[in-house]
């Protein structure tokens with residue numbers, strides 16, 4: 546956390562908690578850290594994507610765990626925020642080219658921003674680990690999205706009207722280390738997998754990278770270091786053009802184009818029905 550100046554003393558931190566091992570372990574670690582440093586401004590935010598049979602288990606886990614370690618929880622849904630959940634979005638999408646994970650990711654980023662603002666937080670912490678980060682890098686690389694790569698540098702930048710910062714304290718930790726920690730500390734977590742996960746290339750990349758790691762210990766960490774250097778260089782060189790971000794014509798939030806990705810997705814879904 547210190548390496549990339551992730552937290553300062555006066556921050557109010559909202560932790561994005563899904564019910565998976567990473568986010569619950571992060572909440573646990575931050576709660577301990579806050580207690581040791583006499584800090585109280587920590588809340589959990591949880592999003593219900595509206596995926597039948599998948600979210601119910603994890604919502605209960607989140608509620609129980611938060612009351613056990615005494616952290617305030619805030620739950621909101623895509624349905625509340627955008628008017629439709631993922632199951633409905635999957636039915637209404639015009640083609641399979643709009644993958645579940647890209648729609649869900651677009652909605653999730655916005656939902657987290659809205660919820661963090663509504664609880665008065667200035668920092669959002671998420672449980673992304675080194676494996677997640679590496680997979681995302683590969684996805685961006687394979688889809689030609691270099692702009693997203695420059696946003697991947699782990700040092701937080703302020704964005705939006707309220708100057709939110711996003712931090713990923715577990716970004717240098719392997720996924721299996723977090724599983725080990727969660728089991729060791731008796732942290733409950735959801736085992737159910739998202740029914741739409743087969744639509745993403747992420748699963749294939751995860752298996753591929755783990756296979757490499759088995760034969761060449763440390764290769765994921767090396768790749769992470771290369772990725773960090775690349776994203777830093779890209780970020781530095783494109784800083785000027787990025788500071789000219791516009792406002793979305795539909796919702797008024799920061800956007801790279803005239804209409805932001807959330808509004809664009811909602812428009813496509815509305816048109817196809």
Ligand SMILES: [Zn+2]
Pocket residue numbers: 793794795796797798804805806807808809
């Ligand atoms: Zn918009």
